């Protein structure tokens with residue numbers, strides 16, 4: 001696979017449930033290193049598209065290629081290998097309530113059995129720090145965590161195998177405005193540090209303004225537009241008009257840049273505790 005080949009190629013996909021068509025001749029391409037947001041009305045088929053990308057649904061026709069591998073047509077062993085190259089942050093976090101934070105994050109490593117047992121602890125603690133949590137948090141149970149912490153633990157688990165591609169389903173849903181802002185700052189930081197390709201479903205306009213390179217709009221059973229926020233926000237489509245209602249004046253390129261720079265303010269590092277920031281700069 002060449003460096004500039006797309007990471008995701010959805011080609012002419014039609015999906016239907018019991019004869020009810022959700023996607024018709026849908027196309028979407030995601031390039032290496034970009035953050036792409038998928039927006040669309042309720043029931044437009046965003047989650048179904050995400051499930052197609054994860055190989056959890058099979059289209060009626062068309063192909064979905066991830067890292068150049070056609071899902072559904074590659075051998076089970078190849079699919080396994082492709083799956084380990086992506087991480088997923090599910091909307092509700094999908095943490096196992098009976099496991100503590102450490103064991104939740106360690107789970108993919110233990111399942112894969114690719115690293116020696118004594119390497120698991122340092123790797124887990126590293127990811128915990130990377131998402132801005134304290135070492136003490138490792139022993140907590142999911143029920144003892146705030147909504148923002150649940151998202152961070154889930155993100156640490158999604159990143160534990162060092163994926164190149166990250167899927168996020170409504171990453172800021174259910175968070176209060178401040179936690180949502182902190183989480184988006186963390187995503188910006190990780191994206192810069194790890195060079196991730198990110199595909200996210202979101203309804204949150206602030207998330208788009210903060211971190212997204214391109215916005216894909218799912219409506220009328222296909223992607224009606226895919227491009228920079230500043231262009232997509234001006235589409236004369238009823239869903240898009242409604243989605244960006246009251247936000248159009250923020251959509252000038254300069255305003256988006258200024259907003260992003262304000263998020264990179266070093267006085268607050270996406271919730272990474274000061275002690276960890278000092279440790280990181282000391283190395």
Ligand SMILES: Nc1ncnc2c1ncn2[C@@H]1O[C@H](COP(=O)(O)OP(=O)(O)OP(=O)(O)O)[C@@H](O)[C@H]1O
Nearest residue numbers: 017018020022040041042043044045046047048049
């Ligand atoms: N397994 C399934 N069987 C039958 N119908 C389904 C199935 N999964 C999804 N659907 C239907 O497909 C349509 C699209 O659902 P989907 O969850 O993908 O929409 P969405 O855009 O993610 O919506 P929301 O923003 O409300 O979560 C809906 O009408 C839903 O009822």
